[in-house]
Amino acid sequence: MTEIHLTGRAASPGLAIGPVTVLTVAVERRGTTGDPAQEAAALKAAIEGATAELAELIEAEQGEAADILEFQVAMLEDDALAEGAFDAISAGTPADQAWRAVLDAEIAGYRSAEDEYFRARTADLVDIRDRVLMRLNGTEKSAAIAGGAIVASGDTSPSIFLAADWRRGGGIVLAAGSSSSHVAMLARARGTPMVVGVGPLSWQGRPPALALVDGDAGTVIFDPEPETRSLFEHRMKAAHAACAVADADRVKPAITADGRRITVLLNIAAPEDLADLDPAICDGIGLVRTEFLFEASLGLPDEETQYGVYRRILDWAEARPVTIRTLDAGGDKPIPGLTIDGESNPFLGLRGIRLSLARPEVFCLQLRALARAAVHGTLKVMLPMVAVPSELDRARELLDAEIAALRAKGIACARPLLGIMVEVPAAALCAEDFDAGFYSIGSNDLAQYTMAAARDIGAVADLNDTGNPAVLALIARTVEAGRARGVEVSLCGDAAADTRLTKALLATGLTTLSVSPLAVARLKATIATVNP
Amino acid sequence: MHDVNASRASKTSVPLTASAVLVNPVGLHARPSVKLTQCAKRFAATIEIALAPEGPWTDAKSPVKVMRVKAPQGAMLYFRVAGPDGKAALAALLALVHDGFGEA
Numbered sequence: 221m222t223e224i225h226l227t228g229r230a231a232s233p234g235l236a237i238g239p240v241t242v243l244t245v246a247v248e249r250r251g252t253t254g255d256p257a258q259e260a261a262a263l264k265a266a267i268e269g270a271t272a273e274l275a276e277l278i279e280a281e282q283g284e285a286a287d288i289l290e291f292q293v294a295m296l297e298d299d300a301l302a303e304g305a306f307d308a309i310s311a312g313t314p315a316d317q318a319w320r321a322v323l324d325a326e327i328a329g330y331r332s333a334e335d336e337y338f339r340a341r342t343a344d345l346v347d348i349r350d351r352v353l354m355r356l357n358g359t360e361k362s363a364a365i366a367g368g369a370i371v372a373s374g375d376t377s378p379s380i381f382l383a384a385d386w387r388r389g390g391g392i393v394l395a396a397g398s399s400s401s402h403v404a405m406l407a408r409a410r411g412t413p414m415v416v417g418v419g420p421l422s423w424q425g426r427p428p429a430l431a432l433v434d435g436d437a438g439t440v441i442f443d444p445e446p447e448t449r450s451l452f453e454h455r456m457k458a459a460h461a462a463c464a465v466a467d468a469d470r471v472k473p474a475i476t477a478d479g480r481r482i483t484v485l486l487n488i489a490a491p492e493d494l495a496d497l498d499p500a501i502c503d504g505i506g507l508v509r510t511e512f513l514f515e516a517s518l519g520l521p522d523e524e525t526q527y528g529v530y531r532r533i534l535d536w537a538e539a540r541p542v543t544i545r546t547l548d549a550g551g552d553k554p555i556p557g558l559t560i561d562g563e564s565n566p567f568l569g570l571r572g573i574r575l576s577l578a579r580p581e582v583f584c585l586q587l588r589a590l591a592r593a594a595v596h597g598t599l600k601v602m603l604p605m606v607a608v609p610s611e612l613d614r615a616r617e618l619l620d621a622e623i624a625a626l627r628a629k630g631i632a633c634a635r636p637l638l639g640i641m642v643e644v645p646a647a648a649l650c651a652e653d654f655d656a657g658f659y660s661i662g663s664n665d666l667a668q669y670t671m672a673a674a675r676d677i678g679a680v681a682d683l684n685d686t687g688n689p690a691v692l693a694l695i696a697r698t699v700e701a702g703r704a705r706g707v708e709v710s711l712c713g714d715a716a717a718d719t720r721l722t723k724a725l726l727a728t729g730l731t732t733l734s735v736s737p738l739a740v741a742r743l744k745a746t747i748a749t750v751n752p
Numbered sequence: 753m754h755d756v757n758a759s760r761a762s763k764t765s766v767p768l769t770a771s772a773v774l775v776n777p778v779g780l781h782a783r784p785s786v787k788l789t790q791c792a793k794r795f796a797a798t799i800e801i802a803l804a805p806e807g808p809w810t811d812a813k814s815p816v817k818v819m820r821v822k823a824p825q826g827a828m829l830y831f832r833v834a835g836p837d838g839k840a841a842l843a844a845l846l847a848l849v850h851d852g853f854g855e856a
Contacts, residue, residue, distance in 0.1 A: 298789075335822060341781065
């Protein structure tokens with residue numbers, strides 16, 4: 221067998237070696253058989269498969285999570301759920317369309333319920349719908365990704381990434397994809413090497429057994445010759461040794477060559493990201509992405525769950541400031557049962573603070589949990605996708621109301637500092653008009669909206685550049701507004717960890733950068749070399 | 753409330769009826785629905801529920817249909833049971849509701 225060399229774009233640094241898992245693309249439409257009997261059999265098999273999959277999950281869960289899974293199994297086992305779909309199939313509708321139509325109608329009934337307990341079950345029904353659809357489309361469950369595997373796929377989703385265990389190594393190779401996608405962001409946060417845009421993955425029916433992924437150079441080698449492999453393993457060993465040296469320095473403060481102290485904060489998605497980390501490596505947490513709390517397909521997290529998570533993060537930080545972003549759903553981060561399906565352009569739609577203000581019951585629950593957690597440390601609350609000052613004002617009124625209600629009940633709470641994420645050019649241009657307690661620049665979306673180049677479209681990836689003078693000018697303007705108003709300005713996008721941009725970012729006047737824990741050592745080493 | 757016609761029901765098709773208030777905190781939602789249908793399925797009798805004494809009646813053995821009823825907390829839940837083990841079924845279901853499905 222001959223080794224196959226492919227070149228794409230680097231999306232997450234590092235080297236990985238491992239067995240290959242080929243994922244079929246979930247969005248591929250299945251070919252319909254045109255035969256009602258076969259379609260009915262396919263749907264029956266898909267429902268049974270999804271039921272067995274959920275029943276298997278119950279084994280590992282307990283308490284509320286197990287109750288919900290048990291509910292889902294009971295629904296799937298009930299013939300009443302799919303009877304409309306089987307009727308439509310016998311009338312000639314393909315299985316996937318029939319199932320989707322029937323479940324969407326059922327879901328609409330839950331979504332319109334007056335009672336919030338019934339509405340909250342919407343996500344469980346959406347999960348049932350999608351599990352069966354995935355089986356109809358021939359996509360196996362995502363949990364099939366074994367630890368340490370190299371995943372090769374057309375493109376992939378955050379939920380598939382999150383379902384796999386990356387602690388044992390492994391990497392990602394995508395035919396398409398973008399280095400600015402959320403999967404790439406997650407891969408960088410977890411230290412999983414990733415290469416995107418390598419072009420069509422065709423193996424003439426024989427998938428490769430082993431792959432070498434170079435997330436620094438953006439290359440991948442399938443089925444390497446023994447000498448190629450041993451050379452690669454040698455490089456991996458050397459890279460690990462260099463990392464260990466930089467890691468030893470990461471507990472020291474970040475100071476530029478001309479003596480300026482730079483505040484380095486962490487970006488995290490969950491308290492698990494902080495496991496085994498020494499808080500001394502950072503000056504606090506600059507971004508906690510709470511939407512990942514909402515992705516467990518177990519319905520919306522309740523107040524106690526959220527409070528527990530926020531408190532764990534504040535406890536870890538040992539009085540260092542912690543900035544938690546309120547739910548930033550929508551755009552490329554859909555949440556079943558919460559975000560709007562089928563918006564013509566989700567990036568310009570009901571996302572971030574817009575969605576939160578439109579669904580205040582979900583938002584207020586989060587604000588309540590945050591206000592309660594605020595007594596355990598230095599908490600800042602950041603609102604995403606703010607475009608106009610009235611959005612901040614309305615959010616503040618809701619926070620005020622929740623705090624007043626908690627106090628009236630005698631429940632311990634405190635007022636967190638309320639600030640905004642600057643990622644819409646309108647907010648950057650008029651930053652001084654916002655009565656914000658701080659500004660945090662979301663450079664990914666700011667670059668996307670300024671350059672009109674989507675983060676997830678590889679063909680325009682070059683335009684999506686935070687180093688573009690127009691984007692840097694908006695950053696400088698925000699820094700200036702912060703200085704004039706006497707409030708902190710930080711930057712928490714991917715650009716903060718891109719050491720090629722460190723000098724340009726510090727030149728805008730920024731003194732606070734927030735990056736994933738794995739990027740801290742490299743960023744601090746780069747900051748030490750920056751001269752004005 | 754139903755003893756009068758209970759013995760008749762075992763020989764004829766006259767159904768037994770009874771009602772109880774939903775005392776559990778969140779009404780007849782996911783977990784209570786699963787418990788109710790699991791309980792109902794243990795019996796051969798036909799078991800139906802409704803939110804009003806005149807119906808519409810819903811098959812109590814189908815979690816999908818029971819969830820569609822969206823019975824809130826405090827609602828009066830009506831039972832209609834027909835079959836040889838109807839009396840035992842009704843007793844078991846009423847006990848479950850009175851007990852708040854174990855979560856009151």
